Amino acid sequence: MITSSIKLLIPTLVGLLCLHFARFSTASNDNERQIYIVYMGELPAEQTISLTDVHHSLLSDIIGDETIARKSKLYSYGRSFNAFAARLLPREAELLSKKEGVVSVFKNRKLKLLTTRTWDFLGMSEKIKRNHQTESNIIVALIDTGIWTESPSFNDKGFGPPPSKWKGKCVTGVNFTGCNNKVIGAQYFNIGESAPPDEATPADTEGHGTHTASTATGAAVASASLYGLGEGTARGAVPSARVASYKVCWGYGCMDVDMLAAFDAAIADGVDIISVSIGGSVRSFTEDSIGIGSFHALKKGILTVCAGGNDGPYLGSISNVGPWIMTVAASTVDRRFETDVELGNGDKISGIAINTFAPKKGLYPLTSGALAKNNATFGNSSACDYGTLDKEKVKGKIVYCKGAGGDYVVKELGGAGTVMSNDQDMDTAYATGSSASYVTLKDGLKIEKYINSTKSAQGVVYKTRIVNTTAPFIASFSSRGPQTLISNILKPDIAAPGVNILAAISKFTTVVGHENDKKTSIFNFNSGTSMACPHVAGAAAYVKSFHPKWSHAAIKSALMTTSKPIKVKEGGELASGSGQINPKMAVHPGLIYDINTTSYVGLLCKQGYKDKEIALITGSGKYNCSKIQRGKGADGINYPSINLQVKSRETNISAVFYRRVTNVGVGKSVYKARVESPKGVSVKVVPDILLFSRADQKRSFKVTLKGKFVDKDSRYLSGSLVWSDTKHEVRSPILVSLPIS
Known part of the structure; x- marks a missing residue:
């Protein structure tokens, strides 16, 4: 950095x-x-x-x-x-x-275009070392809204036939031209009949599935942008990898029956990584289609990567929390989409938006929703609610609205633009349907004061410009832990870029997605943990291209223990997990924390799941928890992070965690423990030196936590354990937290 x-x-x-x-x-x-x-x-x-x-x-x-x-x-x-x-x-x-x-x-010179940012930001330049042959044998499955195979991101020039392990298929459908040697499979599942039979197709009519697939695996496309914004070379983490698309989402949502069918097909088809940018409320694993499907995937050595949800910044909002799932939070990148507003008095206010509309002249007349109201007895004209504004008072003017969503109302009435004030964190820019910008409430009050101070208020909204900014931070919308199903497993696991990500979209959708929007592009910006998820799925595929025989847990461990800690305003590791992915370092992590299927089953037994319930999750017939060895320690599993949830601030902190690491380096090595203890907690590691004489050798240790909450206002205490041999830094976060009250 x-x-x-x-x-x-x-x-x-x-x-x-x-x-x-x-x-x-x-x-x-x-x-x-x-x-x-x-x-x-x-x-x-x-x-x-x-x-x-x-x-x-x-x-x-x-x-x-x-x-x-x-x-x-x-x-x-x-x-x-x-x-x-x-x-x-x-x-x-x-x-x-x-x-x-x-x-x-x-x-002024014409410079060589680089990536549209995220992969370079994560240290993966176009010239990064690759195992192209192995990478081309990796199949990444996207369970999403389908795919638009005609996108240049899925060009198959230079690709050979699909890997021999591929058992999938490419089905036909409306507006779908078929597959190629890049997109080797496309299926749809409409078991719940969310779509009429004549509209059932693998084609992506929403744009979401195309965006996530290209983020993970897209081929390099030069000069990609959204009307000049974010121009560069768009590419995925593994441009040589293959794509298999499984469409399960139709219009308003995604059905469990379709989700399970997609998992069932993907596992059988021979995919290597499954990316799922879908979620919902947390449910028991016995009632969770993603939890069940991903568990079956792990049994075949397939890592499932899932979005953590967009219900932040509230604690306890995290979803997709199965311990065998890699759960992803969304972080920012080092660029900001500033959309400036200039007032007639010379004041310039920096807003945020993805506004592709440049002003056609200098200043325009400026008014507010409050001043442009009609005689309607419903709605809030100050917020520019639909049906509350007078067309004659809006036409040709820029309108200030208290709240989001007024841009289309103003546009339909012939307005020249919209300025909207927003009480949300200004870390995410959203596409606007007309010339518009979002400003803070404080700046909104300044604009309103100016409008009310003169009879000839004027203003202009400029086209968005991209500026450099400090990053990464966790996005305000990104869901937080603690999770409630298995309290001592930290979720999310990791963070990745999920704010204003430029990637391919379908030709069947528009820039904003509004029914009246006519503006189209083959690349667009999207934000959400949906966008963070395929970054991690692509990074996992990249690691797997160097270590084809590694288990799902080994890949997950490598990404977690080499990640970079993120400073978080609220929630700490409950927001960021282990930190931001660092794919280049994850290829050589030094040590890994491996987990087998039996360990997961033992964990569920320890959590009180009944034999019958576990049988439903595993799909392996009957289970008898009394005959299964349950993991020792506070969490009972060899997880790469250490998390303890205590009942209250008055509870004494006392717990032991047992861990086992495998040397994936070369030859002899000596690892020493370095601990950063949480405030008020002592951390003891025994032994604190691990000696390895060869690769693949395993060593065990235990971590003991003792202490108490010393800060009456804190909800969590964070620290870390790092194993170092001077070449590798194998880091595990240590977190003590309180439950959601």
Whole structure:
């Protein structure tokens, strides 16, 4: 990761280098204006004059004509650093470079496009080491809304025939052109008759399944973007892997009967990883189609990766909590979709949205929903509720609405744009159906005050621009633990990018998805743990391409113990699990925590599940818990994280966790334990040194926790255990938490 101080130096160094070459190169035409960037370093500590005026002044001094100078300037940067872009003659650029306060002046150049961000952000560049042959034999199953195989993300150029282990099929259907050597299987399940028979098809009419499939496995597509936003090379984690699509969602939802049918087919078809961006309320494993299906998958060595849910930031909202499932939280990436609003009084307010509409002129008349109300006796005009606004008061104007969703109402009435205030965390940008932006409640009040202060209020909403920001953080919508079914298993397991992810979508849907939306694209931004899930599924497939014989638990352990801890405002590991995935490091984790099927069954026995219930989950006939060895310790299973739930703050913390690690490194190694103890808790590891003489050797240890809650306001205490041999850092979070009251 690049530190903030280095980030500040990079533009300076790049600018100086560019200036160096510019000074010693000859322009093709010294009288031809070209675009230059004038970099002036950090923002002033005290800004008594606008940067725009400063930039205009500099240009006027150099060009000698204020009118030409103003026309020359294209853009002023002034939110995170001080710079501007202008059309200049080479000699003007040279003179500007010598001005006091100017760090560098360099010519605008066409750079080589990189990824649309997430995989580079996670350390997986396009040039990362790959086992292409093994990767091409990996089949990733997507249980979702189907797939649009005509997307360029599923181009099969260079692919050979499907792996010999593939037993699946490609069915026909409406608007479906068939499979290829990339998308080797496509089936749909309409057992619950959620869709009319004449509409039953593997084709993705929602866009969700295409988006998740391309995130995990998409082939590289250059110049992908949404109307210029996020432009780059879109690709999945494993571009050489194969895709099998299982459509189970129709219109309003996904039926358990279809879900189980999809698991049944995928397991039999010979897939390696199953990605499920679907969830719901937490149910007993005996009544959970995903829990049952994923358990059958693990018995065949298949890892199931599931979205954790979008019901955050509330504690206890996590779903898909089976211990054999890899449950994923959603985190942010290092870019923000800022959609600026400018008022007639000169104030500029930074909002957030995915707004692909550029203004057609300067300022527009500006009003509010409260002032544009009609005579309706229902609804809230301040929120721009449908049917509450007067068309004549809205037409041609930008309307400020207190709340989300007013953009389509304003558009239908002929409005020029919408500004909506939102009381939610401003970490997720949503596509708008017209020129629109979301601002904070505080900024909304500022806009409303301005509107009410004049009879000629004006404003403009600009097209979205992408700016760099600090990351990762856990998204506000991402569901949190603790879970309630098996209290001492930490969920979510891990976090991955799930905010404003650009990936392929179906041609049968629109950018916003609204019934009146006509704007289409073959790539779109989506947010949710649905988007985080295929990142982890793709990363799991990447690890498996280097270790084809590893168990589902070994792959899961490798991803968890090499992840990067995330600072979380609320919920700690209950929000982030082990941390953000780090696929490159997970290929060589050093040690793994492996788990077999019998251990899971023993865990369920320990949790009080009856013999008959376990038989339903495993599908293996009768079970007798009294004859099955139950795991020792507080959680009874060899999990890569350590979690203890106590009844109350007054409860003394006292627990023992037994763990066993396998050396997956090469040759002899010595691992030493390093502990960061939770506040008020002592952590003892015995033994605290593990000696390995060969690969695949196993060593056991125990972790003892003792202490109490010392902070009356805290709901959780967090720490960590790291096994290190100087080459590997094998990290397990340690968490003590309270139940949901």
